[in-house]
Amino acid sequence: MRWRVTTKTRICNTPAARYGDAGTFVGAGVPVVRVVRADDLWVRFAVVEDRLDRVAIGRQVELSIPTTGARGSATIRHIAPELDASARMFFVEARLEHGTATPREIRAGLAARVSLNCAVAKR
Numbered sequence: 001m002r003w004r005v006t007t008k009t010r011i012c013n014t015p016a017a018r019y020g021d022a023g024t025f026v027g028a029g030v031p032v033v034r035v036v037r038a039d040d041l042w043v044r045f046a047v048v049e050d051r052l053d054r055v056a057i058g059r060q061v062e063l064s065i066p067t068t069g070a071r072g073s074a075t076i077r078h079i080a081p082e083l084d085a086s087a088r089m090f091f092v093e094a095r096l097e098h099g100t101a102t103p104r105e106i107r108a109g110l111a112a113r114v115s116l117n118c119a120v121a122k123r
Helices: 049-054
Strands: 013-018 033-037 042-048 060-065 070-079 089-096 113-115
Touching: 042 049, 042 070, 049 089
Parallel strands: none
Antiparallel strands: 013 033, 042 089, 060 070, 060 113, 070 089
8 A cells, every 4th residue: 555645834844854765665753854944043063162161051153154155143052061072072052043144045054154252251
């Protein structure tokens, strides 16, 4: 028996990865596609341990996308609770501000340069 599955959503999504081809059998709960919300982009970056004092939840960071020339800002929402032992860095996630750039300029998966303000964050 063959089934044709169609998914629909009301939010603005972009397919990012397809995990199977037409006719492939998959089990219940197995992802078949990964989608990315075009209106909810995040940047993930690493901070060396001796600069962690410059990072705080709610702090603004500036970013630029070298391949498109886009610039914008993001707000830090998550700081890893512990040092990544192999990288000797803390991983940080920041959510891009609405209106930062157009979806053509900033897309999921693009490399970005993140700048922290040189002033030390107050804790």
